[in-house]
Amino acid sequence: MQASLDRKIPDAQAVTVSRLRADDWLLLLGRLLIAALFVGGALQKAFDPQQVIGLLSGWHLPGLLVWPALAYNAAAGLALAFGVAVRPLALSLALYCVVTSAFHFLPGDPWQMTIFVKNWAIAGGCLALAVAGAGRIAVRLD
Numbered sequence: 001m002q003a004s005l006d007r008k009i010p011d012a013q014a015v016t017v018s019r020l021r022a023d024d025w026l027l028l029l030g031r032l033l034i035a036a037l038f039v040g041g042a043l044q045k046a047f048d049p050q051q052v053i054g055l056l057s058g059w060h061l062p063g064l065l066v067w068p069a070l071a072y073n074a075a076a077g078l079a080l081a082f083g084v085a086v087r088p089l090a091l092s093l094a095l096y097c098v099v100t101s102a103f104h105f106l107p108g109d110p111w112q113m114t115i116f117v118k119n120w121a122i123a124g125g126c127l128a129l130a131v132a133g134a135g136r137i138a139v140r141l142d
Contacts, residue, residue, distance in 0.1 A: 020136065027135035031080055034125055038077030038093070045070040055103055072096070080129075083138020087130050094126035 045052050045066055053063035076096075079089055101119035106112040 024136045027132055028083075028137045030125065031083060031086070031129065031134070034093075034122065034129065035077045035081035037122060038073045038080065040077075042070050042074035042077060045073065059103065083134035086134040086138070090126040090129035094123040094130065097123035097126065 049063075049066045049070075052066040052069065056063050056065050076089055076093055079085060080093070097119045101116050101123075104112045104116040104119065106116075
């Protein structure tokens with residue numbers, strides 16, 4: 001099976017464990033590490049929604065936005081981990097990171113500024129995944 005939203009892998013390159021290269025494993029590891037951030041964010045929102053609700057309220061946004069953010073974080077993290085539709089997903093995650101970084105742009109607070117910069121760095125990693133795609137170690141759909 002082949003994901004329709006990712007590069008086609010020629011049949012001649014059928015994946016066997018013995019033929020996988022280091023870059024195949026490194027791309028998988030990169031996907032899993034970035035996915036862990038989003039799954040972890042979903043868990044944080046699930047177990048302590050008040051923290052995010054307070055942040056949203058401070059920006060005069062409805063606290064109920066925590067729930068779609070939780071769903072997106074969980075679904076996107078899992079899809080990224082399994083390598084499903086990585087290119088469009090990575091682009092949407094990069095945009096998500098850029099938009100949500102605004103909540104942390106507090107120049108007087110070094111901790112929040114570190115989170116702001118990390119969001120941009122994660123966006124950069126997502127853009128790299130958008131270029132690289134899922135790689136050869138991924139769930140393939142027709």
